[in-house]
Amino acid sequence: MLDERTGTQKALIGLGGFVILFWSAAPFFWQLSTSFQEDVALTSETPSFLPNPWTWVHYTNIFVDKQFHIYLRNSAIVAGLTTLFCLAIGSLAGFALSRLQIRGRFGILAAILSVSMFPQIAIVGPLYLLASNLALLDTYMGLVITYVALGVPLVTWVMFGYFDTLPMELDEAARMDGCTPFGVLWRIILPISVPSLVTTGLLAFIAAWNEFMFALAFTSTIDHQTVPVGIANFTNLYYIPWGDIAAASIVVTIPLVIMVLVFQRRIIDGLTQGAVKE
Template sequence: MAVLNLVQLDKALTEGTPSLIPDPFTLEHYYNAFVEKGLHHYVLNSLVVSLATTALCLIVGSLAAFALSRLEVKGRFGILMVILSVSMFPQIALVGPLYLIASDLGLLDTYRALIITYLALGLPLVTWVLFGYFETLPREIDEAARMDGVGVVGLLWHIILPMSLPSLVTTGLLAFITAWNEFLFALAFTSDSDSQTIPVGIANFTNQYYVPWGDIAAASAVVTVPLIVLVLFFQRHIIEGLTQGGIKE
């Protein structure tokens, strides 16, 4: 029935006996979502925020995981526990204090407020998954690289990261999906369509007197299909990235 919502009129959805064959067949909901409600603006905002969040999570997370895994860092497991503890706080308990901070810094209704927040949300998972994967790589690689005169930066950039492609793909997709679907902070930190992301934009489709179920279903389908395609396309890397990090040879 959810699929039928996309191609039939709203009045057909409330009839006593729904039909499996849309009559009439219509693409009106897609027109309403994009033309009347400006879905493309929300998609663009989500793309900017999600891509920036993903890039920063991979950069910072890979550096942190590399340092904790391959360098001599005292108390590294304690540091990992602290990083993990950040993700244990419920979002509803954080939204108030973070809103006040964003307001004081003049970051409300900006991409930066969302990117910084999503970076804090996604970084613990990215760091832990990458750390687990880096730990499975043999230490002999490090010794061989040092004997060839490769420095720490070269070891990370030319050896560790290329060998960790499945884990990078996995964590990148997880960070992207987290930022793409997040609703609470986006709702709290943005109040105009110039900075609102897809979840908030779709929530704004409704009004006090009417819920356009067809428009909501059409918009939800448009923003969900790309995620499904990405996951299916990178399925092999995702499975390898999530499982390999849990295997210690």
């Protein structure tokens, strides 16, 4: 009976996993198929999942005609800088609130979290005026500062939660050896927090990589526009290039998939470590 129940449970788990995989991966494979189909096939009455014939014209269009590599470069610069600054500021803030004796730290955390709860549409106008007065429109720095302000609350909360699970004996032993608070963070806490840093950094990177509203409002030329804005620029009044958009979406998704696959072990460790407070 136990073996039959175990076999049934395994079958149900396998079926559930297949359903989740199909639900998550099917849109990606449909986009992949679309990116290799000709425009005539995409507008036919009977759609086909498999391209017939195959074509690379959409990838040629986005990189040769639409200069999509420039948008990719801009997104990589903005998202990379955003991730570095978010991790630096969020780690310092999370460490200070978790490991140092700061009065009213939970009130500070609540204030930090409340900042991130404002709808983007409600703050894009004031931030636009501020960026305009500071000559930050159509610059990398204007986007990076905005994304860091939006990403630091999440990073601070996640790192605070992780640091709070580490035993205080680590700090005490390091201070007995002459470490300053910053030395404790740099030499002791951060090296053992790599999984959490990787997980949090990836979340910050993906958020900056996919952000559209501020990138659309703050940039006006291809020199600083990011990938979401670049894809939006593909369309015109009378024509939507579905094949080019599908090809661009595949190209944009591949770096994120590679990052997740490369760091999957670190991501799993970051999500599970600290779940039990010692």
